[in-house]
Amino acid sequence: MKRLPGTLALFCTLIGLAAGIGTVAAHHSAAMFDQTKLLTLTGSVVELRWTNPHVTMLVNGTVKDGDQPSDWLMETTSPGNLMRVSGWGRNSVRVGDKVVIDMAPLRDPEKQGGLMKKVTLAATGQSFDTNIRDQEKPDIE
Amino acid sequence: MRNGFVVLLTLMAAASSAQAAEPVKNPPPTAQQWADLAKLPDWSGVWNPKITDQDAQVKTNMPPWTPKAAAQIATMLAAEKAGRPPPIFVDCLPEGMPSWMLVSHNAMEFLFTPGRVTMLGESDGNRIRRIYTDGRSHPDEPDPTFHGHSIGHWEGGTLVVDTVGVVPQAYIAISEAAGVPNNGDIHIVEHIHLATPDILNDDLEITAPHVLTTTWKTTRIYFRQRARKFDIVEGVCLQGSFSEKVDKDGNAVFAPISKEWGGNMTAPNAPH
Numbered sequence: 001m002k003r004l005p006g007t008l009a010l011f012c013t014l015i016g017l018a019a020g021i022g023t024v025a026a027h028h029s030a031a032m033f034d035q036t037k038l039l040t041l042t043g044s045v046v047e048l049r050w051t052n053p054h055v056t057m058l059v060n061g062t063v064k065d066g067d068q069p070s071d072w073l074m075e076t077t078s079p080g081n082l083m084r085v086s087g088w089g090r091n092s093v094r095v096g097d098k099v100v101i102d103m104a105p106l107r108d109p110e111k112q113g114g115l116m117k118k119v120t121l122a123a124t125g126q127s128f129d130t131n132i133r134d135q136e137k138p139d140i141e
Numbered sequence: 142m143r144n145g146f147v148v149l150l151t152l153m154a155a156a157s158s159a160q161a162a163e164p165v166k167n168p169p170p171t172a173q174q175w176a177d178l179a180k181l182p183d184w185s186g187v188w189n190p191k192i193t194d195q196d197a198q199v200k201t202n203m204p205p206w207t208p209k210a211a212a213q214i215a216t217m218l219a220a221e222k223a224g225r226p227p228p229i230f231v232d233c234l235p236e237g238m239p240s241w242m243l244v245s246h247n248a249m250e251f252l253f254t255p256g257r258v259t260m261l262g263e264s265d266g267n268r269i270r271r272i273y274t275d276g277r278s279h280p281d282e283p284d285p286t287f288h289g290h291s292i293g294h295w296e297g298g299t300l301v302v303d304t305v306g307v308v309p310q311a312y313i314a315i316s317e318a319a320g321v322p323n324n325g326d327i328h329i330v331e332h333i334h335l336a337t338p339d340i341l342n343d344d345l346e347i348t349a350p351h352v353l354t355t356t357w358k359t360t361r362i363y364f365r366q367r368a369r370k371f372d373i374v375e376g377v378c379l380q381g382s383f384s385e386k387v388d389k390d391g392n393a394v395f396a397p398i399s400k401e402w403g404g405n406m407t408a409p410n411a412p413h
Contacts, residue, residue, distance in 0.1 A: 027236065027246070027264065029226035029318035047384060052264045052376030053247060058409075073408040080248050080263050083370055084189065106408060107224040113408030132246060133193050138339035138364040140371070 027053045033104040033115040039063045041072055041101040041114065042122075050090050052078050057116075059099065073113040074101060076130045085135050088119075088128040098122035167275070170255030177255075182298040182335055184251040187371045188363040192246055195361070199315050204347070204357040210321045217319040226318035233378035235267050237287035237311030238304055239329050242343050242361050244314045248373055249363070258293060258300060265378040272302050279305050287311055289329070299334040313349060313357075324351035339365040 043061015057074040082088040093099065100122060103114030120127040199218075206214055217227050230236055236245060247263040256275030262268025272291040283290035283306030290306040307327050314320030332344040341363040348356045383395035399407060 027230040027244075027317055028228050029221055029316065031221040031224055031226040031318060034224065049381055049384070051381040052378055054381065056381065068412065070412050071409040078247050078263065078376070079374060080187075080371065080376075081189075081246065084366065087370075089370075110411055111408040112411050133196075136189070136191050136193060136364060138366065139368075140366055141368060 030104075030115055032107055034107045035104045035115070037105055038102055038117065039105050039114065041074070041099075041103055043069060043072070043099065045093060045095050045097045045099055046071065048093065048095055050079055052080075055079055055082060057093070059101065061099075070112060073111075074103060074116050075113065076116040077132050081132045082128070082130065084140060085130060085132055086128040088130075092126075092128060093119060093121065167256070174255035178253045181253055181295065184253070184335075184341065186365045186367045187248045187250055187373055188341055188365055189248050190245055191362040191364060195244055195316070198359060199319070202359055204313065204315065204359075205354045206321075207352055207354055210352040213321050214315070214319050218316075221316070221318040229312055229314060229318065229320050233265060233382075235265070235287040236314065238270070238289045238307050239327075239345060239347055240312050240314040240320065241268060241270075241288070242331075242345060243359070244317055244320075247376070248366075248371070250373055261373065263373045263376050265376050272300070274300075279303070285309070289327075299332050302329075302331040302333065304329040304331070313347065313352060321352050323349045326350055336362075341365070 047058040106113040258272040260270040289304040293302040309325035312320035386396040
């Protein structure tokens, strides 16, 4: 009986931690990202998952000068929504591209992840916005 | 005695005839039925949900929850506000009815065929609603499914849809992070119609006796795109759980990536 509260507490902690960690494959809220902050991640694309309901990218880079480059899990909306908002298509951003990403980081400081707000290709300067609430009108050309 | 025997024989013949009766079939559509589709309103194109309105209704149009459901919703909203949104849609299972209509961020399209309206959702190949408009009734005991059993009829330009038979586990979600399972016996009536030439409204009336005290009414808004670049492309939600790799034989394969609770991917640890 003495052990039970400890186990229960551990279980609750795990649930709490898991809920706070970057969730990707499901249709989920963006509240785990701190949208009062905007960080800039400069690096190169390691992996792109062009999938529904959330496109994700693994980017190896830095957010501060002097940092060692490390992997960050970047997330955004669906492929269809990206095309509508800024013409971002499957081949717009590729593995190996050098990118500059404005993003809202995960609230959990132990994890390196973020919600992409804008992605700029360093080679061409072309940038892609991701705000699906911005383009809510019919008949977009 | 002989009359009784004749009556008995007649009854037996009738029973036997009933047992040998033809199963119900869906007849092939007639040319007229195909032509009649042209008289329906134009719901072609790709429909995007109005997400800002979904956001607003969390504040302006809270469902009439039972006290027990309301308490759970309050806890979820508080957790979301604190930056720990509970993941209610996990493992790529369909949002189902009514949540697809309520909180999806993805596009959808309508197909009109004789006796049926079919809705296809972008997010995954299993976002499908089949709405039978051939005059049939609901089965006495429909197999419970994520999207339910839907029958509909046209009243002018409005499709009136009646849905039952939704799995009890399907959420009534007000956002991606707040909702409760309907817990069974949910009944959804919809009036779907164009509000303007390129804006579609789905007026939903949701009755869920285990979690709602009365019928909840909400209108969800969709806007139409016609540009071909917005054509809905196949989506496979589970694909997000795999990486594109090359195996030892040089084959292109999908390799599972490390997942954690709820089937979601984990972000890399911050280096120390």
